[in-house]
Amino acid sequence: MTRTHRRRRWFLAAAPLGALVALTLAQPALAGTATLNQPDSPNAQSIDSIYRAVLGVTVTIFVLVGGWLVYSAIRFRERPGREYPDPPQVRGSTRLEIGWTIVPILILVGLSAFTFYKLPKVTDVPKGAMQIVVTAQQYSWTFTYPDGKHPAGPNTLVVPVDTPIHLNMHSKDVVHDFWVEQLGQKQDVFPNRITHTWFQADRIGDYTGQCAEFCGSGHATMTIVVRVLSKQDYLNYMSTKATT
Amino acid sequence: MATAASPAQAVPSAPSGNTLRSWITTVDHKRIGLLYLLVTLFFFLTGGLMALVIRLQLETASGTVVSAETYDQIFTMHGTTMVFLFTVPVAAAFGNYFVPLQIGARDMAFPKLNAASFWLLLFGGMTMYSSFAFGGAPDAGWTGYTPLSVISPGHGIDFWIVGLHILSLSSILSAINFICTIHNMRAPGMRLTRMPLFTWCIEFYSIMLIGALPVLSGALTMLLLDRNYGTHFFTADGGSPILYQHLFWFFGHPEVYVVALPGFGIISEIVPVFSRKPLFGYKALVYSAAAIAFLAFLVWGHHMFATGFSTPVNIWFMVASLAIAVPTGVKIFNWIGTLWMGRIRYEPPMLFAIGFILLFMIGGLSGVFVAVFPIDQQVTDSYFVVAHFHYVMGSIPVFAVLGGLHYWYPKMTGRMLNRSLGIWSFWVLFVGFNMTFFPMHAMGLSGMPRRISSYPQHPGWERMNEIATLGSFVLSIGVLLVVYNCVTALRSGRVAGDDPWRANTLEWYTSSPPPPHNFDSLPPIRSERPLADLRAEAAG
Numbered sequence: 001m002t003r004t005h006r007r008r009r010w011f012l013a014a015a016p017l018g019a020l021v022a023l024t025l026a027q028p029a030l031a032g033t034a035t036l037n038q039p040d041s042p043n044a045q046s047i048d049s050i051y052r053a054v055l056g057v058t059v060t061i062f063v064l065v066g067g068w069l070v071y072s073a074i075r076f077r078e079r080p081g082r083e084y085p086d087p088p089q090v091r092g093s094t095r096l097e098i099g100w101t102i103v104p105i106l107i108l109v110g111l112s113a114f115t116f117y118k119l120p121k122v123t124d125v126p127k128g129a130m131q132i133v134v135t136a137q138q139y140s141w142t143f144t145y146p147d148g149k150h151p152a153g154p155n156t157l158v159v160p161v162d163t164p165i166h167l168n169m170h171s172k173d174v175v176h177d178f179w180v181e182q183l184g185q186k187q188d189v190f191p192n193r194i195t196h197t198w199f200q201a202d203r204i205g206d207y208t209g210q211c212a213e214f215c216g217s218g219h220a221t222m223t224i225v226v227r228v229l230s231k232q233d234y235l236n237y238m239s240t241k242a243t244t
Numbered sequence: 245m246a247t248a249a250s251p252a253q254a255v256p257s258a259p260s261g262n263t264l265r266s267w268i269t270t271v272d273h274k275r276i277g278l279l280y281l282l283v284t285l286f287f288f289l290t291g292g293l294m295a296l297v298i299r300l301q302l303e304t305a306s307g308t309v310v311s312a313e314t315y316d317q318i319f320t321m322h323g324t325t326m327v328f329l330f331t332v333p334v335a336a337a338f339g340n341y342f343v344p345l346q347i348g349a350r351d352m353a354f355p356k357l358n359a360a361s362f363w364l365l366l367f368g369g370m371t372m373y374s375s376f377a378f379g380g381a382p383d384a385g386w387t388g389y390t391p392l393s394v395i396s397p398g399h400g401i402d403f404w405i406v407g408l409h410i411l412s413l414s415s416i417l418s419a420i421n422f423i424c425t426i427h428n429m430r431a432p433g434m435r436l437t438r439m440p441l442f443t444w445c446i447e448f449y450s451i452m453l454i455g456a457l458p459v460l461s462g463a464l465t466m467l468l469l470d471r472n473y474g475t476h477f478f479t480a481d482g483g484s485p486i487l488y489q490h491l492f493w494f495f496g497h498p499e500v501y502v503v504a505l506p507g508f509g510i511i512s513e514i515v516p517v518f519s520r521k522p523l524f525g526y527k528a529l530v531y532s533a534a535a536i537a538f539l540a541f542l543v544w545g546h547h548m549f550a551t552g553f554s555t556p557v558n559i560w561f562m563v564a565s566l567a568i569a570v571p572t573g574v575k576i577f578n579w580i581g582t583l584w585m586g587r588i589r590y591e592p593p594m595l596f597a598i599g600f601i602l603l604f605m606i607g608g609l610s611g612v613f614v615a616v617f618p619i620d621q622q623v624t625d626s627y628f629v630v631a632h633f634h635y636v637m638g639s640i641p642v643f644a645v646l647g648g649l650h651y652w653y654p655k656m657t658g659r660m661l662n663r664s665l666g667i668w669s670f671w672v673l674f675v676g677f678n679m680t681f682f683p684m685h686a687m688g689l690s691g692m693p694r695r696i697s698s699y700p701q702h703p704g705w706e707r708m709n710e711i712a713t714l715g716s717f718v719l720s721i722g723v724l725l726v727v728y729n730c731v732t733a734l735r736s737g738r739v740a741g742d743d744p745w746r747a748n749t750l751e752w753y754t755s756s757p758p759p760p761h762n763f764d765s766l767p768p769i770r771s772e773r774p775l776a777d778l779r780a781e782a783a784g
Contacts, residue, residue, distance in 0.1 A: 032690035036622055047618045054616055058609040065576065066602060072583040073598050076519070077590060084520075084587045092525035092581070100577040101570060108566045108612075115562075115616050122618045123555055174392040175485055177550060177625060181691045185621035186550045191391065191480035195552040208701065212550075212625040212693040214385050216392060217312040220696035 036181065040207070041199040043184040046121040053114050057107060122185065125198040129164035132157070136169065136176035136189045136211070139218030151241035158227045160234035164200045174216065180209030180226050188213055201228040271355035272760055276362050277341030278656065281649075283366055284334040285727075288641065291325035292723060294318045299680075299716040302709045307698030315697035316383040317400065321372075323386030324404065327499065328411050329369045331641050332453075335506035336361070336418050338648055339446040341656060343422060345751035345758060346440045348431025348766045353424035357417055364414035372407030375400045385695060387496070390478035390488040394470045401471060405464045412457045419450035431750075433769030440749045440772060441523065444530050445509030448537040449502055455541060456498040463491035486551055493544035501540040503637055505533055507644030508575055511597050514651050515579050516773075517747045518594035519586030525578040526772055532571035532578075539568045549617040550624050558617045565615035572608050576601060591745065592666030596647025599674050600639055607635030610685065625695075628688025634681040642673055642719075646726055653730065654744050658756040659737030665729045673722030679715025683708040748773035 031038050035055065039048040078084055133144040140154040152158045159165050169178060169189040178197060179186040187197035201207070211222035229237060267275060297318050301309045310318065340358065344351055352358045375381045382404035384393035393401050426439070426447050439447075466477040467488065476483040516523045523529060545553065545561035553561075579601055588594065610632040614620045623629060646669075653661050687708050692699065699705055743752040752775055754763050767774050 033686040034689070036689055037691055044622075047622055050616060051613070051619050051622070054613055054619060058612055062605060062609055065580070066605060069576075069580050069583070069598065069601055069605075072580055072586075073588060076583060076586050077588045086520050087585055087587050089522055090524065090585065091522050092528065092578075096581070097525050097528050097574070097578070101574055104570050104573045108569060111612070111616065112563060112566065115618065116559075119555070119618065122621075171480075173480055174395070175389055179625075179691075179693070181622060185618065186624060187621075188551045190485055190551075192482070192484075193486070209691070210693060210696075214316075214389070214392070214625075214695040217316055217383075217697075220307075220312065220698050223701060 039182055039184075040201055040203045041183040042202075043122045043199060044182060046118045047185060050115050050118050054111060057111060061107075125166050125196075126164040126200065129166035129198060129200075130159070131166050131168060134167045134169040134178060134189065135172060136178070136222075137172040138174065138216050139211070139222040141178075141211075141222070141224055149241075151238060152227070155223055156225045156227060158229060158234065158237060159201065160231045161201055161204050161228050163231070164198060166198045167196060169195050169197070175213050176211045176215050176222065177213035178209070178224065179212040180207050180224055182207050183209075183226060186212050199226075201226070204228050204230055269359075271351075271359045273340050273344050273352045273355065273358060274656075274758060274760075274762075276358050277337050277339075279362055280333060280337035280340055280365070281656075283362075283369070284330050284337055287325050287329035287369060288334070289723070289727075291322050291330060292720060294322040294325070296716055296720060298322060299709075299713040301697060302699075303706075303713040304709075305699050305703045305706050310697075312697040313380075313383065316385075316695075317381040319695060320382050320385050320404075324372065324382070324408075325369075326641070327386060327503070327637070328408060329365075329372075331503040331637060331645075332415060332499070333365050333411075334641065334645050335446065335449055335503070336365075336415070336422075338442070338510070338645075338652065339422055339449070339506065340418075342652065342751055343425060343443050343446050344429065345754070345762060346443045346749050347426065347429060347434050348750050348763060348769070349425065349429035350762055351429075352421050353429055354421050357421050361414045361418035361421065364410055364417070368407050368410030368414060371410060372403055375403035375407075378403070387492060388467070388488075389492075390467065390470070390485045391480040391483070393467060394479050394483075402468065405468045405471075408464055409461060412461050415453050416457055419453040422446050422450040423454075431766050431769060434750075437527075438769060438772045438774075440509075441512035441526070441529055441533075442506070442509035442749075445505040445512070445533055448533050449505050452498045452502045452505075452537050452540065456495040456502070459491055460495035463488055463495070486548075489548050489551065490544065493547040494541070496547065497544045498537075498540040500633075500637065501536050503640055505536065507600070507640035508533065510644045510648035510651070511579060511600055512575075513749065514593045514597040514647055515582045517651075517745050518589045518591060518597070519583050520589075520746070521582055521586045522748075522771075522773060522776070523578065524581030524584070525574075528574055529578050532574040535571040536568060539564060539571070543568065546615055546617070546620065547624075549620040562615055562617045566612065569608065569612060569615075576605060576608070590667075591650075592661065592663060592670055593647050593651035593745075595667060595670040596643050596650060599670060600643035600647060603635055603639040603643060603677065607632060607639060610635060623688050625693055626688035627684040627692045627694055630694050631681050631684035631688060634684070638681065639677070642677060642723075646673070649726070649730070651745070652751075653733070654740030655751055655756045655758070657734060657737070658740055659733050660740050660744060661729050661733045661737060665725060669722050669725035669729065672718060672725060676715050676717075676719030676722050680712050680719050681715075683711045683715075687712075743775065746779070748776045750774060 036048050036051055039045045131146055135142040142150055142154055143157045144150050171189045171191045176189040177186050178189055183199035183201055187195050189195060205228055207226040209224040211219060270276060301307045301315055378399060380398045380400045382400040384396050384401060426443060469475040470477050470479055478485050478488045512523060512529055543561060543565045546565045549558060614623060614629060614632055650661055650666055687705060692705050740756045742755055753767055767778050770777055
């Protein structure tokens with residue numbers, strides 16, 4: 001068998017292997033280790049699908065190129081105690097080099113295109129979202145509702161399920177960052193500046209998050225709980241807390 | 245210009261011999277290189293000790309080893325030390341020692357300035373560390389984000405600013421010196437197109453330092469004024485905290501490649517020597533280094549995807565960042581192309597080089613995740629990013645720099661390192677490195693932010709942290725093995741001879757260690773591998 005044939009067979013074996021690894025990693029059981037935590041908001045879900053696409057592509061590249069590296073490193077090793085002549089002194093190959101410049105460009109263009117296709121679902125806030133003002137300070141979060149009240153106390157945000165929530169955020173002191181991973185992307189919170197993020201929880205329950213920008217010695221304690229209630233429970237909750 | 249380097253060239257004379265005075269007053273590039281190496285490796289061990297405290301603190305969810313305040317100081321000094329006192333200046337250590345040798349020069353262009361760069365480095369490091377004795381170290385992270393760094397009490401941040409100013413000065417002076425040396429001191433025949441890749445990479449390293457560091461110095465000066473003289477550049481009341489981030493990362497991203505390129509250079513020296521082949525695509529490797537150096541100045545915004553840029557700005561920084569993957573990929577492919585059909589000798593430097601390529605590939609591929617901004621908006625400031633930059637910024641010092649140390653130790657000391665100990669250190673480091681940093685991807689994906697001193701509400705993160713902590717101790721054992729090998733080989737190592745590796749570049753033409761004047765004579769230089777040409781001629 002010629003060397004070219006052997007090389008081709010090796011690549012043919014490696015490519016499905018890469019795809020297999022990518023498929024395995026796509027299993028939900030690996031959420032929080034190989035993939036992001038279970039996303040429960042449309043923006044988080046879109047990011048999750050972009051993440052999985054990038055994971056599939058990068059793992060395949062790693063298996064192929066890493067495999068090529070390890071294979072060459074083993075295949076062409078010198079056995080100790082034997083004297084070898086110099087190998088052919090190849091100085092490069094313009095065709096190959098142009099190839100491995102263009103192929104990565106094509107892969108990256110593909111990944112970018114997929115990202116842009118998914119992007120509107122990450123950035124666009126649905127119409128009619130509930131507006132909540134978020135005030136960050138060392139080391140707590142205050143959530144103020146449209147009626148000017150903050151019923152749930154510091155660090156806790158109570159919202160109805162399946163309802164778009166738009167957060168308008170500012171800080172009283174240093175830079176903080178609002179991050180509840182399962183409900184979408186991080187957003188830095190600055191003094192003298194309003195920044196925005198949004199989510200729409202599609203499952204009832206408590207979501208934990210915390211400040212993701214180092215803000216001082218209490219940084220680790222600056223946690224966030226988003227309590228998602230059914231629409232009816234939410235109305236009941238708000239009416240009992242109406243005086244706070 | 246190429247004729248400037250002759251042995252007769254006047255160099256300020258220094259006392260010879262091995263007296264303390266001769267080392268303190270030395271202007272010999274090789275001695276200065278060794279001093280750089282000793283001091284940077286000392287800071288590497290110091291930064292490593294602080295990393296162990298970090299890992300011990302995070303081993304349990306309650307984090308009770310040190311207080312939150314101490315923890316903040318320790319991770320700040322760990323990052324600052326590793327970046328500014330180790331990974332950047334260690335390139336100058338090898339650069340000082342080997343750039344003049346690789347281009348067949350007598351010394352650096354400005355030997356006294358060279359000595360000044362070294363002493364400024366030591367002085368800058370001491371200034372920063374003296375903050376521990378004066379009421380507390382800096383505690384705002386190695387990035388020193390405002391306004392936290394403006395309002396941080398005590399003088400830790402002021403020590404940090406002044407220390408960084410001194411270190412920047414040291415780096416800029418040494419960068420100017422490298423550029424002048426490379427452009428004016430090359431031996432006859434050593435055209436730019438025949439320069440060893442390591443020297444090329446030091447050239448780009450220097451250009452990038454000169455482009456990036458003044459911006460950092462400007463930002464630090466404004467921060468100093470904000471803290472002490474009532475200005476409002478970055479303050480919460482009227483200033484622009486985000487401006488600091490722009491300035492810092494305009495410096496900070498090129499800094500990543502300032503660290504990476506000399507590492508690439510070292511790998512590009514080792515791989516062809518131990519494959520017994522010329523570099524596959526010498527020119528492509530030079531051009532890709534140039535492309536990386538240029539693109540590095542266009543991508544700072546990818547550190548700021550969570551600050552709330554408009555979508556077009558995000559898209560620009562994403563596309564520019566992804567573009568860096570192309571020249572980086574070219575490097576990796578060309579290294580593997582060099583291995584292909586080679587005759588690979590497994591001496592320790594080669595193991596380190598192959599390990600580096602594999603690990604850097606992981607860091608490069610996780611870089612694709614953080615360049616795609618919607619993903620970055622999930623993983624930035626989480627442990628995923630900590631994993632990513634340790635696979636990049638950590639694999640370079642541990643594998644490329646220690647690989648370089650194994651490669652050049654015989655030249656610098658005249659003795660061989662113990663081979664089996666070298667192989668053992670590699671494997672221990674390789675296992676320890678992956679145990680420490682690979683689980684950090686998972687920590688970040690499961691929501692763990694960086695720079696937290698405890699996580700009592702998430703006991704589920706403990707398991708991954710335990711693995712990382714255990715790994716960090718394995719990694720430390722590997723580092724100690726290397727130190728032990730270097731110390732014992734100094735006395736008991738096998739005598740190396742001029743060229744123990746059958747290497748290609750001029751530093752291996754002279755004796756080990758080289759005499760003060762470097763070369764008695766030079767071979768003809770007709771390619772980037774003058775010594776391989778000599779061997780081919782001798783063989784007929």
